[in-house]
Amino acid sequence: MSPQMIERLWQAFLDTALMVGVSAGIAVLAGIPLALFLVTSGPGGIFPAPTANRVVGTVVNGFRAVPFIVLLVALIPFTRLVAGTTIGVWAAIVPLSVSATPFFARIAEVSLREVDAGLIEAAQSIGCRRRHILAHVLLPEALPGIVAGFTITVVAMIGASAMAGAVGAGGLGDVAIRYGYQRFDTTVMVVVIAILIALVCVVQFAGDTAVRRLRAR
Amino acid sequence: MVGLIFDSLRDPGTPVAARRQAPGAATAARPPAPAPGREAGTVRFESVSKTYRSAAGPVQALDRVDLAIPAGAIFGIIGRSGAGKSSLLRTVNRLEAPTSGRVLVDGAPIDALDTDGLVALRRRIGMIFQHFNLLAAKTVRQNVALPLTVAGVPRRDIGPRVAEALRLVGLEDKADTYPSRLSGGQKQRVGIARALVSDPEILLCDEATSALDPETTLAILDLLRDINRRLGITIILITHEMSVIREICSDVVVLEGGRVVETGPVWRVFGAPEHPTTRALLEPLTRGLPSDLAARLQPQPAPGGWAILRITCSGQAAPDLSGLAEAGAPVRLLQAGIERIQGRAVGRMLVAVPAEDPAEDPSTEARLRALGDVERVGYVPADAAVG
Ligand SMILES: Nc1ncnc2c1ncn2[C@@H]1O[C@H](COP(=O)(O)OP(=O)(O)OP(=O)(O)O)[C@@H](O)[C@H]1O
Ligand SMILES: [Mg+2]
Numbered sequence: 001m002s003p004q005m006i007e008r009l010w011q012a013f014l015d016t017a018l019m020v021g022v023s024a025g026i027a028v029l030a031g032i033p034l035a036l037f038l039v040t041s042g043p044g045g046i047f048p049a050p051t052a053n054r055v056v057g058t059v060v061n062g063f064r065a066v067p068f069i070v071l072l073v074a075l076i077p078f079t080r081l082v083a084g085t086t087i088g089v090w091a092a093i094v095p096l097s098v099s100a101t102p103f104f105a106r107i108a109e110v111s112l113r114e115v116d117a118g119l120i121e122a123a124q125s126i127g128c129r130r131r132h133i134l135a136h137v138l139l140p141e142a143l144p145g146i147v148a149g150f151t152i153t154v155v156a157m158i159g160a161s162a163m164a165g166a167v168g169a170g171g172l173g174d175v176a177i178r179y180g181y182q183r184f185d186t187t188v189m190v191v192v193i194a195i196l197i198a199l200v201c202v203v204q205f206a207g208d209t210a211v212r213r214l215r216a217r
Numbered sequence: 218m219v220g221l222i223f224d225s226l227r228d229p230g231t232p233v234a235a236r237r238q239a240p241g242a243a244t245a246a247r248p249p250a251p252a253p254g255r256e257a258g259t260v261r262f263e264s265v266s267k268t269y270r271s272a273a274g275p276v277q278a279l280d281r282v283d284l285a286i287p288a289g290a291i292f293g294i295i296g297r298s299g300a301g302k303s304s305l306l307r308t309v310n311r312l313e314a315p316t317s318g319r320v321l322v323d324g325a326p327i328d329a330l331d332t333d334g335l336v337a338l339r340r341r342i343g344m345i346f347q348h349f350n351l352l353a354a355k356t357v358r359q360n361v362a363l364p365l366t367v368a369g370v371p372r373r374d375i376g377p378r379v380a381e382a383l384r385l386v387g388l389e390d391k392a393d394t395y396p397s398r399l400s401g402g403q404k405q406r407v408g409i410a411r412a413l414v415s416d417p418e419i420l421l422c423d424e425a426t427s428a429l430d431p432e433t434t435l436a437i438l439d440l441l442r443d444i445n446r447r448l449g450i451t452i453i454l455i456t457h458e459m460s461v462i463r464e465i466c467s468d469v470v471v472l473e474g475g476r477v478v479e480t481g482p483v484w485r486v487f488g489a490p491e492h493p494t495t496r497a498l499l500e501p502l503t504r505g506l507p508s509d510l511a512a513r514l515q516p517q518p519a520p521g522g523w524a525i526l527r528i529t530c531s532g533q534a535a536p537d538l539s540g541l542a543e544a545g546a547p548v549r550l551l552q553a554g555i556e557r558i559q560g561r562a563v564g565r566m567l568v569a570v571p572a573e574d575p576a577e578d579p580s581t582e583a584r585l586r587a588l589g590d591v592e593r594v595g596y597v598p599a600d601a602a603v604g
Contacts (some may be wrong), residue, residue, distance in 0.1 A: 122350035123311055125421075126364040126411065127340040129332070136363060140354035217354070217395040 001187055008175060013195060015089050016171035018025030023096035024154050027104045031153075032146070034101065035058070036134060037107035039198070046120065046130045064103040068160045071099050072167060096160055104153040111145025112138055144214040151207025155200050162196065172196060180187045238521070258288030258322050258418040258451040260309055267304050267475075278304040281318065286468075288418075291445050291452045293462040295498055296472035302455045305472065306421050309453065310342045311335055323418070340368060341451075343412025347424040349404040351396040357383070357407050358392040364415040380408040386440060404431035409440065413448075416431070420444070422454035426461060434458070438465050457537035459502050462489060463558055471495045488531030489590075492506035503565065504554060506594060509602075515594040518572035521599035525551070526568050526582075530589035532561040540584045546571050549603055551567035569603045572596050 002011075033193040038060070040046045067073065072095045079094040080086050115138055123137045139146075167171025170190050180189030223229065267279040278301040286292045293303045307313035308320050311327060319326045327338055327476065349362050351513075361382055365375045383389050384411045387405035396404055405425060410421055421439070426434040445452050462483055463468050470480040470495055478492040490496045506514070510525065516525060521531060530536055541548045548568050555564035570581055585591050597603060 017406070075322070093260075118346060118348055118350040119352060121241075121312055122346060123341055123363075124312060124365070124416070125342070125344040128367050129336060129337045133366040135354060136367070141352060143354060211232070214354075217397065 001191070008179075009172075009191060009195070012165075012170065012172045012175040015169075016158070016161050016165075016173075019089050019092050019096060019164065019169065020154060020157045021136070022093050023100055023161075026093070026097040027100035027153060027157075029112065030097070030101045031104035032108055032139075033191075034105035034136065035112055038109045039138070040130075040134075053162055055086040060102040060105060063098065063201070064106065068095070068099050070162055072164060073094050074142065075130065081134055088191060089170050092164040092171070094162065096164060098155055098158060099160060100157050104149060108142070108146045109150030111142040111149060114145065115141045128211075143179040143214065144156055144211050147207060147214060148211045151204060151211075154203050154207070157205070158196060158199055219436070223227060242478070253291050256448070259321075259323060260286040260419065260451070260453065261321040261324075263316045263319045263321065265305070265308060265320060267301070267308065267313060268316045277314070278475050279308075282472075282475070282477055284470055284477060284480065286451060286453060288451055289445070290468055291442070291454070291466045292468040293466035294453065294455045294472065295457075295459070295462060295469060297498070298495070300472040301475040302472055303423055305473075306423055306455055309345060309419065309421055312338050323458040340364065340415050342416050342419045342421060343409075343415070343417040343455065344421040344423070345405065345408040347414050347427045349396070349401075349408045349428075349492055351404055351411075353395065353397055355393055356393050357388065357399070360372070360407055361394065361410045362412060368415065378414055379410075385413065385444070386410045398585050400433075401429050401512060402436060404525055405433075407427065409444070411446065413450075417450060419451045419453065421466075422452065422456075424455055424457065434461070435464075440466060441551050455460075459487075459499055462474065463502070467559065471498065471513040475514045484558040484563050486560060487559070488528065502554060506567065507552060508553070513597045513601045515597070516595060518596045519598040520572075523549070523569040523597050523599075523601065523603045524570040524572045525594040525597060526570060526596050527592045528566040528568065528585055528589045529556060529592065530562050530564050530566070532563060533589065535562040536566070536588040538588075540587050541601070543584065548585070551603070554557055559603050567594070569597070 012181075034056070036192070038053065038057060041049040041056075043050050045053075063071070075095045075098060076086050078098075079091050083091045084096050085091050118132055119137050119141060123133050128136065161171055162173030162176065165171040165175070166177050168174070172195060176189055176192040178191060179185045218324060222387040243319075255277075262282045262284040265279055265282045265525060267275070269276045269278055280301075281286070282305060284299075294305060296302050304313055308315050309322065311320075311330070315328070319328055322338060322342070327335075330338060352363070355363070358379055362375050362379045365378060369380075380389065380392070383392055386409050388403060388406050388410065391399065391403065391407075399407065408425075420441075425441075426437050438461060441452055441454075444450055454461070454466070466483050468481065469483050471478050471486070471492060473492070479486055479490065479495045486495060487499060487502075490499055506525070507510070514525070528536075535557075548570050550566065550568055552567040553564070555566070557563070557564050568585070570585075582591055
């Protein structure tokens with residue numbers, strides 16, 4: 001492999017890391033409140049709002065139903081509005097976040113729902129207000145599950161970001177398509193795959209370690 | 218130690234602190250009677266009904282419950298599964314709102330409280346649970362501190378109060394452990410510390426010892442009794458174990474189908490249960506006629522046989538057995554279980570007297586009556602190996 005190719009791969013790696021990192025950050029910032037809303041606004045929740053709950057739930061399902069590659073295209077007008085462009089790393093972050101947020105929210109929702117109702121009751125009995133229940137009960141108790149879910153989300157996003165690369169977002173997927181596929185450079189293809197595998201392994205290992213630490217107490 | 222508890226658990230300036238005894242008087246065996254006109258630590262239910270709406274239709278869990286719980290009592294709630302015990306208990310801190318009727322805590326109705334009022338009320342009422350409900354993500358210390366943390370108590374005051382609450386339950390050395398590493402008894406102690414740290418007037422216990430082994434149960438009951446006596450906290454507890462009621466309660470209420478069917482001091486309800494439900498619940502505590510005699514029981518006296526009499530003692534002085542010694546006819550003691558509940562002799566004796574005798578010689582029965590209520594169970598023939 002030429003030094004330029006190595007340089008290109010490195011740049012692609014950084015682009016992927018940036019796309020996934022920023023999108024994952026957005027998914028957490030938007031997904032956790034969304035998950036909290038889905039859990040607490042249902043019937044019998046601490047912020048009951050059944051109608052809004054149903055509406056939001058349906059919208060989330062809608063986003064989850066659309067395949068990423070379709071979402072990528074369907075969101076182009078929105079992406080242009082937000083990012084000012086439809087190509088490049090920052091443009092890819094828009095559909096990546098939009099797709100990852102409902103995905104992560106649903107996964108976090110499962111963990112939040114598993115928090116024992118008795119704990120919420122105990123918290124109420126000691127004079128916790130609803131915000132205290134969010135901060136001291138729901139989130140900390142669900143944290144191991146949320147972290148595990150976040151790991152799954154990030155791994156899925158690494159895959160999705162490669163797909164985004166195919167439509168001009170840059171990153172490892174872009175390199176693999178342009179050099180590995182269109183120019184039949186098998187070495188590049190293999191190296192990109194190896195990098196992706198390594199990246200996924202590192203993310204999974206970090207996530208598993210964090211979950212194990214949280215569960216050990 | 219006691220003084221320390223008072224100093225640190227007391228929240229200066231609150232009515233609760235004013236209600237507490239002076240430290241010197243704190244070790245008195247009985248909780249103080251509230252001063253006239255003061256109602257701190259009392260709970261009153263006025264025609265409380267609760268109907269749940271469930272998928273299968275409405276379920277009436279409580280049906281016009283009227284009940285007054287005095288300050289400083291250890292009040293037991295018993296009843297079959299589904300009788301409404303938890304529903305009733307949970308109306309006290311409004312985890313459950315009655316469908317109709319009122320609950321008064323410290324003499325004040327709680328039905329119209331807004332969020333702030335409700336939070337303030339709950340800070341005066343501790344609650345412990347069958348499954349402890351401790352936060353797994355927090356250490357013992359953080360669990361116990363939580364009621365103070367969310368109440369906005371300054372950090373420097375939280376430390377000593379948490380330490381004192383942990384000392385009260387004997388868990389000072391576990392402060393930095395996570396609950397998952399504790400035994401059931403220790404977890405319940407953390408639950409108690411968490412319930413007591415905000416210096417409540419009332420402690421609600423929903424089957425707090427049901428998940429514990431008998432020995433740990435006794436230790437927790439000792440602790441609860443201790444808390445009641447030292448701090449004067451009113452305790453309302455639900456249990457399926459009649460021995461728990463007998464062990465620590467001053468009063469008991471029996472629920473059946475959401476209604477109060479019997480209530481009163483434990484010595485009276487346990488000594489002379491009136492309602493069939495109460496009798497059924499107490500069945501495990503009362504031993505029936507031994508099976509060999511039961512098998513030979515007949516309604517008519519047989520010549521040379523025996524009459525079986527049951528003597529029920531419900532709250533008199535301890536039975537004076539010397540009267541029996543003076544009886545002309547033999548009085549055979551078959552079975553006896555007399556217990557002291559709240560300083561009163563409560564229980565049953567089963568005796569056999571010669572079959573002809575009780576009818577013909579009223580003096581024997583009269584003497585037996587001095588021991589308690591006499592009731593003729595039946596007769597057994599001469600060869601029933603009674604005497
Ligand atoms: N949230 C609820 N929704 C619907 N029905 C309920 C609810 N909670 C309790 N019930 C019903 O109300 C009745 C009384 O329940 P409650 O829990 O007060 O009984 P309990 O005496 O505490 O029983 P246990 O000894 O089994 O704990 C039961 O028939 C129960 O099924
Ligand atoms: Mg119950």
